[in-house]
């Protein structure tokens with residue numbers, strides 16, 4: 542049984558060791574963890590359901606605020622530009638310019654220093670006009686703009702152009718507003734392979750999930766890959782990988798199985814609660830956000846997760862925990878990103894009610910982070 546396995550116990554210890562000591566510190570696991578359904582999400586430890594004796598896919602309610610506080614780097618005056626993170630979004634085509642913009646600007650608003658967008662030429666001018674803060678590379682091409690006999694050379698030119706930048710990025714987000722053009726997706730597959738070789742963490746969302754669902758080799762066995770499926774994207778993944786339908790009664794087991802079958806990846810299944818697994822533990826963030834389901838919230842999430850995942854990696858590296866004792870930084874990134882989006886959505890809804898849209902939520906990312914983790918303390 543996973544719940545009683547040494548690896549499971551190690552994960553519990555790791556999650557605890559990352560977080561600050563609990564005021565009512567006790568050696569018992571029960572003193573530190575509580576069933577997910579009892580959790581307010583505001584204690585200083587990660588809470589779990591049914592403690593150690595629980596079933597294989599026990600779901601933990603993360604103390605997401607503690608995670609955010611822990612991994613967010615201080616605003617150290619000695620730091621230079623770039624040290625708080627350089628993020629790239631691969632997405633943006635004729636149809637979609639909002640999604641890559643939301644993801645890239647959210648990365649900046651959360652605290653990254655630089656945010657790039659690699660998109661098609663059609664999308665680039667539009668995205669630039671939304672914001673001068675973003676660095677926009679109009680390099681992707683769709684089938685309609687490339688002759689058959691030019692495809693190989695255009696594809697290799699695109700890869701060369703992105704590869705020039707790749708090593709500088711702390712995380713890339715593949716998919717928001719990417720579209721599903723076959724030539725463009727082939728080029729993006731090459732970019733993903735290159736990112737993997739360079740050990741760059743990668744958040745796969747939107748049409749990036751469409752791409753990998755049909756080409757699992759792009760993420761198989763990659764511990765630096767985070768998949769953030771919505772309800773449709775999850776359904777497609779489960780059907781493709783597990784060859785069955787989504788079953789809510791065995792939801793956490795199914796999520797764990799999905800991660801294990803793909804191998805090594807972290808998956809955040811978005812919904813009423815965001816449920817996160819790396820195939821070993823299952824954690825959820827269920828802090829209430831907003832009842833508005835306007836399009837684009839997943840894009841904010843992917844940009845935010847990219848920043849937090851890179852901060853979590855840095856945090857764990859600089860705190861020198863032995864490898865076998867490390868919490869998965871990708872999981873921490875998902876937990877933090879989910880909480881921040883939900884807090885911002887809640888504040889935006891309080892102000893705008895039914896008219897709340899994605900840009901309103903982005904406006905509150907700063908305040909939400911400030912409330913949890915003040916810039917000056």
Ligand SMILES: NC(=O)C1=CN([C@@H]2O[C@H](COP(=O)(O)OP(=O)(O)OC[C@H]3O[C@@H](n4cnc5c(N)ncnc54)[C@H](OP(=O)(O)O)[C@@H]3O)[C@@H](O)[C@H]2O)[C@@H](O)CC1
Pocket residue numbers: 636637638639640641716717718719720721746747748771773774836837839840
């Ligand atoms: N403001 C913006 O720019 C925003 C842009 N956005 C961007 O939109 C893109 C799609 O993401 P989404 O979330 O709408 O697709 P999703 O929920 O999987 O599917 C819903 C239904 O639609 C269908 N379908 C979708 N795409 C299709 C296609 N190309 N061609 C054919 N069918 C397609 C799909 O059908 P199925 O695939 O199941 O057959 C399902 O039934 C993605 O790049 C995202 O980032 C969003 O982030 C929101 C804000």
Ligand SMILES: Nc1ncnc2c1ncn2[C@@H]1O[C@H](COP(=O)(O)OP(=O)(O)OP(=O)(O)O)[C@@H](O)[C@H]1O
Pocket residue numbers: 747770771772811812813814815830831834835836837838839840841842879882883
């Ligand atoms: N039923 C729900 N109740 C509460 N929050 C939800 C619900 N569904 C989604 N969310 C929140 O909205 C965020 C975005 O999830 P959603 O399923 O809308 O993604 P998406 O469809 O990929 O979004 P996008 O329109 O950006 O593509 C999730 O992180 C989650 O916090």
Ligand SMILES: [Mg+2]
Pocket residue numbers: 746747771839840
């Ligand atoms: Mg989406």
